[in-house]
Amino acid sequence: MEEKFIPDIVVGRLPVYLRALQQMARDGRTVTSSQELGERLGISAAQIRKDLSQFGEFGKQGTGYQIDYLVEQLRDILNVKQVWEVAVVGAGDIGNALARYQGFANRGFVVKMILDNNPELIGTAVGDFVVEDSASLVEKIRSAGIKVAMLAVPADQAQEVADKLIEANVGAILNYAPISLNVPNSIQVQYIDPVIHLQRMTYYLEQA
Amino acid sequence: MEEKFIPDIVVGRLPVYLRALQQMARDGRTVTSSQELGERLGISAAQIRKDLSQFGEFGKQGTGYQIDYLVEQLRDILNVKQVWEVAVVGAGDIGNALARYQGFANRGFVVKMILDNNPELIGTAVGDFVVEDSASLVEKIRSAGIKVAMLAVPADQAQEVADKLIEANVGAILNYAPISLNVPNSIQVQYIDPVIHLQRMTYYLEQA
DNA sequence: TAGATTGTTAATCGATTAACAATC
DNA sequence: TAGATTGTTAATCGATTAACAATC
Numbered sequence: 001m002e003e004k005f006i007p008d009i010v011v012g013r014l015p016v017y018l019r020a021l022q023q024m025a026r027d028g029r030t031v032t033s034s035q036e037l038g039e040r041l042g043i044s045a046a047q048i049r050k051d052l053s054q055f056g057e058f059g060k061q062g063t064g065y066q067i068d069y070l071v072e073q074l075r076d077i078l079n080v081k082q083v084w085e086v087a088v089v090g091a092g093d094i095g096n097a098l099a100r101y102q103g104f105a106n107r108g109f110v111v112k113m114i115l116d117n118n119p120e121l122i123g124t125a126v127g128d129f130v131v132e133d134s135a136s137l138v139e140k141i142r143s144a145g146i147k148v149a150m151l152a153v154p155a156d157q158a159q160e161v162a163d164k165l166i167e168a169n170v171g172a173i174l175n176y177a178p179i180s181l182n183v184p185n186s187i188q189v190q191y192i193d194p195v196i197h198l199q200r201m202t203y204y205l206e207q208a
Numbered sequence: 209m210e211e212k213f214i215p216d217i218v219v220g221r222l223p224v225y226l227r228a229l230q231q232m233a234r235d236g237r238t239v240t241s242s243q244e245l246g247e248r249l250g251i252s253a254a255q256i257r258k259d260l261s262q263f264g265e266f267g268k269q270g271t272g273y274q275i276d277y278l279v280e281q282l283r284d285i286l287n288v289k290q291v292w293e294v295a296v297v298g299a300g301d302i303g304n305a306l307a308r309y310q311g312f313a314n315r316g317f318v319v320k321m322i323l324d325n326n327p328e329l330i331g332t333a334v335g336d337f338v339v340e341d342s343a344s345l346v347e348k349i350r351s352a353g354i355k356v357a358m359l360a361v362p363a364d365q366a367q368e369v370a371d372k373l374i375e376a377n378v379g380a381i382l383n384y385a386p387i388s389l390n391v392p393n394s395i396q397v398q399y400i401d402p403v404i405h406l407q408r409m410t411y412y413l414e415q416a
Numbered sequence: 417t418a419g420a421t422t423g424t425t426a427a428t429c430g431a432t433t434a435a436c437a438a439t440c
Numbered sequence: 441t442a443g444a445t446t447g448t449t450a451a452t453c454g455a456t457t458a459a460c461a462a463t464c
Contacts, residue, residue, distance in 0.1 A: 019388075201356070267423080
């Protein structure tokens with residue numbers, strides 16, 4: 001199997017294309033063009049065509065792209081034709097919101113368990129789940145074969161939990177704790193910290 | 209006042225530097241170097257020095273950077289020496305988590321109000337707030353002088369609420385709805401959609 | 417002083433865009 | 441056919457890195 005190197009910045013745009021295309025499909029659209037998609041996303045048409053061309057030829061000259069077909073191609077490329085089971089670690093407000101989030105449906109992910117180390121929370125219900133004890137996190141996640149985790153514990157516990165997730169054979173961590181994690185290169189990490197995004201915007205705002 | 213152009217990609221890294229430096233300060237550290245900070249963040253030392261040098265000379269040869277001083281400089285650059293009042297629109301699980309989030313403290317933001325259009329939620333308590341009716345969103349946000357909003361409504365309502373926020377003179381929107389917004393260039397928008405991050409990671413994972 | 421580390425320059429590397437032949 | 445739009449090439453643009461004089 002030949003493995004062509006794809007820049008990570010290109011990979012990062014594919015989910016955005018996919019989301020917009022699925023939206024178009026829901027709106028009853030069947031065909032689109034790089035120009036239309038680009039206008040919608042604030043990205044140049046050339047960049048979209050270049051990005052897609054890294055993976056194959058998905059369009060037709062003169063016509064554009066069949067939305068359903070391109071959606072399936074992108075789902076295949078991003079490995080989200082399968083549904084990934086996800087563990088949520090931390091049953092505070094963020095963990096709660098993630099365990100109950102309806103937005104994972106049909107996008108490749110399903111929450112499978114939620115864990116916490118707080119005795120007051122263990123055993124309580126969160127959405128369709130019962131909070132499990134994170135003391136046995138490694139065994140539970142490993143034996144369930146879960147490869148994706150969302151980390152929603154306090155910052156001062158995030159690194160140690162991340163270490164346990166890696167021990168449990170998790171390959172991807174979405175970290176909501178406001179701290180940079182130290183992980184091996186083989187582990188995928190993404191960060192969500194609202195303050196980082198807010199500060200990036202206030203740079204451009206006039207001071208009050 | 210001279211305005212030097214700073215690439216947005218540089219601006220985007222500054223909050224990450226700031227977060228790590230504040231962490232170091234909390235750990236009792238007083239001095240650091242571009243090398244140490246870079247190792248911590250997985251960024252090259254040269255890049256950190258280059259980024260900082262866009263704004264001034266904050267270090268000392270042979271010594272490095274005084275953490276407290278650099279923190280204050282970055283807070284100044286990012287306009288977070290002032291505290292920005294934030295409106296949360298949408299009182300579902302995500303809005304709830306945002307209204308109650310402790311992580312805004314000392315990082316430049318304070319939630320001031322939470323709004324929703326659901327009669328069942330209006331008037332109920334969320335953290336220290338009472339959910340307000342978003343029917344009068346424009347007047348409430350404008351008269352409060354709020355410039356920053358977090359958008360946590362369903363995707364199919366996000367664009368219309370965004371339009372109202374802009375009408376209310378908001379300059380920055382952090383959008384949790386899984387949809388690309390159409391806004392004027394003068395409005396800052398950032399996106400948080402966990403699925404986008406998850407799909408970016410599954411690209412690199414072995415299929416089950 | 418000797419060692420360490422900055423700020424900056426120049427070189428390298430990578431990403432984006434413009435343009436167009438191919439073709440539906 | 442005429443018009444539209446792709447996939448791709450080459451040119452441009454921008455970001456990162458390596459290296460080092462300056463200096464604490």
